[in-house]
Amino acid sequence: QQQVKQSPQSLIVQKGGISIINCAYENTAFDYFPWYQQFPGKGPALLIAIRPDVSEKKEGRFTISFNKSAKQFSLHIMDSQPGDSATYFCAASRGLTGGGNKLTFGTGTQLKVEL
Amino acid sequence: KAGVTQTPRYLIKTRGQQVTLSCSPISGHRSVSWYQQTPGQGLQFLFEYFSETQRNKGNFPGRFSGRQFSNSRSEMNVSTLELGDSALYLCASSLDRGQGAFFGQGTRLTVV
Numbered sequence: 001q002q003q004v005k006q007s008p009q010s011l012i013v014q015k016g017g018i019s020i021i022n023c024a025y026e027n028t029a030f031d032y033f034p035w036y037q038q039f040p041g042k043g044p045a046l047l048i049a050i051r052p053d054v055s056e057k058k059e060g061r062f063t064i065s066f067n068k069s070a071k072q073f074s075l076h077i078m079d080s081q082p083g084d085s086a087t088y089f090c091a092a093s094r095g096l097t098g099g100g101n102k103l104t105f106g107t108g109t110q111l112k113v114e115l
Numbered sequence: 116k117a118g119v120t121q122t123p124r125y126l127i128k129t130r131g132q133q134v135t136l137s138c139s140p141i142s143g144h145r146s147v148s149w150y151q152q153t154p155g156q157g158l159q160f161l162f163e164y165f166s167e168t169q170r171n172k173g174n175f176p177g178r179f180s181g182r183q184f185s186n187s188r189s190e191m192n193v194s195t196l197e198l199g200d201s202a203l204y205l206c207a208s209s210l211d212r213g214q215g216a217f218f219g220q221g222t223r224l225t226v227v
Contacts, residue, residue, distance in 0.1 A: 031213065032213050034215065034216070036218075041220075042220055042221075043119075043205050043218035043219050043220045043221050044158070044205070044218045045218070046215050046216065046217060046218075049215060089158065091158075093213070095212035095213025095214070100146070100163050100165065100170040100171045100212050101146050101148050101163055101170075101171070101207070101209045101212055101213070101214070101216055102148070102160050102163055102171040102173070103148070103150075103158075103160060103207075103216060104160070105157060105158040105159075106157075107157050108157060108158075
């Protein structure tokens, strides 16, 4: 059972534009929602994370928006750059409620930022 | 601070053999998790160890096992390798539950 649904599968954005990736989850026990960036041949790198008591978190050009009632969260990349071209994964865990650090990942979004 | 180190980076094994992969977490991190990444199934959780005890286990057959040592270093073992075990195996370390998980570069296992 896929517990975290991610869309779109791929995304092409012009340099300077806004990239938006969406995720929806089913398990209301999830309490930690990170986003990862992965370049070819590398492991995923933690970008930014949010907990459900906050509706938005911003770090530099990256913003997570969280809608607890809709069970959805999204990643916004402002002023997208060619160097942002990578695969992005959303994830969820219930670490604070005893689930440890087991991450359930979305299926990934391949982002390409064109000049 | 050194990141998560996985060895070896690449491995080619024959069907039926067994393999052991190693992971050294970030200094001070006591939680180590393992994931399998394939194009078809994406990133799937294998298991998590914390203070030498398995805290979580994913839905993989018993051929996949792991352990953690007192210095938090971890190993995973896959016995009786199958062609479908070909994947990128990733290790992630965290301070504790609900904290950020930091991944290594992975071990690319190819089973022929």
